[in-house]
Amino acid sequence: MKIYQSCILFVISTVFSLSAFSQTNPSPRAVNFFEDFGTAGFSTLPAGFAGWNGLNGGTIDSQSDAASSIPSGNAIITSRTTTTTTGGSYGYALAGDASFYIQTSGNNGDGTNQLALGVNTSGCVTPNSVVLRYETSLVSSTPRTVGIVSQYRVGASGAWTTVVGVSFNSSSTPTAYSIASELPPAVLNQPNVQIRWASWRGTEAGNSSGADIDSVGVTCESVTASSANVGGRVQNTDGNGLAKVLVKISGGRLSEPIFVMTNPFGYFNFEVPVGQAYIVAVQSKQYGFSNPIQVVSVNDNVTDLSFVANEK
8 A cells, every 4th residue: 555655756746847838937035025916907027927827627526626726827917906706816006005906706717826936045054944825805795715825845846745735715714814824844945936825716605706816025034943722712602611632733833633622611622832833723623614714824822713613
């Protein structure tokens, strides 16, 4: 079985490496930098960024689909100050704050577009780390889910490694995330590291949602090994705590997920390294959750995560 799995991974990696990319790879931008996309709508991306398309919004309907997707062209960036139902990439400005807006749709070529970034980390070496920061939020709100997954790779070809993924729809809480994540040592001292934000589109009925990426920063930092608590409560709609519900935390600098059970009052707690983005999820055979997954950036103790359950 292990040999078989290894062969599969080798074939997948080879396919990704040999795939002919017809989109433009962004020119690497030296760390440290911060990009907020300005204040006005735009049709040209800042230095180091590129927009990619060639992806069918009717078939890329999960994070795993987005994570393994292969774009094939350059997206046209259109300046906008209002949302739209037309799938594509937009230099979107609202109230003097611009961002890169991806509107999903069932379009064959612009259904689930991507934002790409090239980074030059030369000179950033151990014991320093490369830290990626960005904000993502729901822009066009409908019942149909929109997901954004950030990934990286060393060089301009090969398979992508997922950093963190989030999703939104009109019933999501919260509707925005501020992500901070330390990238692995493999990205240190490299002339070209690519980062991309790949989108996906849910299978719910109705119009498609859209989300944006903003406030992108990539820095070389001395990251401390200090830790913080991440906790909260699982409760029912009456506000009563639910005991023995399984809660999982993953991502960040964790080599594998950590699981805990809620106490008799519904509370849970983890201790994790700071300066990272983590995914906290609840799992239960007895209860359903409208928002079972939350993403949290941990720079200090986080004690107010809340999951509200409905009986199945």
